[in-house]
Amino acid sequence: MPELPEVEAAARVARRAVVGRTIDRVVIGHPSIARRWSVSDRRRCHGRRIVALTRRGKSQLLHLDDGGTLVVHFRLDGDWVVDRAGDALPPFARFAIRCTDGRRLVLVDPRALSTVTHHPAAAPPTFALGPEADDPTLTATGLRARLVGRRTSIKSALLDQRILAGLGNIYAAEALWRARLDPRRPAGGLEASELARLLRGIRAALADGVAHLGRYRTGGRTVAWRVYDRAGAPCRRCRTPIATLSQGGRTTYWCPGCQR
Numbered sequence: 001m002p003e004l005p006e007v008e009a010a011a012r013v014a015r016r017a018v019v020g021r022t023i024d025r026v027v028i029g030h031p032s033i034a035r036r037w038s039v040s041d042r043r044r045c046h047g048r049r050i051v052a053l054t055r056r057g058k059s060q061l062l063h064l065d066d067g068g069t070l071v072v073h074f075r076l077d078g079d080w081v082v083d084r085a086g087d088a089l090p091p092f093a094r095f096a097i098r099c100t101d102g103r104r105l106v107l108v109d110p111r112a113l114s115t116v117t118h119h120p121a122a123a124p125p126t127f128a129l130g131p132e133a134d135d136p137t138l139t140a141t142g143l144r145a146r147l148v149g150r151r152t153s154i155k156s157a158l159l160d161q162r163i164l165a166g167l168g169n170i171y172a173a174e175a176l177w178r179a180r181l182d183p184r185r186p187a188g189g190l191e192a193s194e195l196a197r198l199l200r201g202i203r204a205a206l207a208d209g210v211a212h213l214g215r216y217r218t219g220g221r222t223v224a225w226r227v228y229d230r231a232g233a234p235c236r237r238c239r240t241p242i243a244t245l246s247q248g249g250r251t252t253y254w255c256p257g258c259q260r
């Protein structure tokens, strides 16, 4: 499941590829996407210039010059490929934007779970999401207000996109390890100093993810996780073997030695 850094990295690729360009036509290559598109949705995109591309949680928003918006969500496996209109479509192409200058932005997705929707200016998309996990204006006090009274574990709370948008299983674990917090702690019971630590942990984990993904996409190394996917390996801080537990049906990786 792509999380905020992966979606941000993908958004950068798409931004470079199509912002400022004009849509010649949209190509819909899978029924799961086609059923959300009317003929008029398609027609309204043709000839529109893409003026900006933003991210909200794990969604990418392509803003058109008539005030319309395309909302793309990769779900589990989506990704972008940039090619030329005359090329054969890549395997698992589900949706494509062909620009008037011949550039093409293709959504590829082996599992075909990605979604793309068009929202005219009169009916802009709405999102039931909390603030962005990397929002620089978010404070420990603000985070505390969103968690107050919640008895769910802090790990599960971090995965709830209505509380905080953008974190998934990997970066929630990484952030809690960096903050030295036990993932089982009740979300509403964390003290201000712990929430300040958590906020720093979230920002550091996400920044690290974005930096490494940038390199990964240009052929560099992949991300070295601090705790995720390291069951049994020594903690990078205290050498205690990393343990796992199941929370809300997801595997949590954590260090019983230094996460309290």
Ligand SMILES: [Zn+2]
Pocket (backbone or CB within 6 Å): 235, 236, 237, 238, 239, 240, 255, 256, 257, 258, 259
């Ligand atoms: Zn440790």
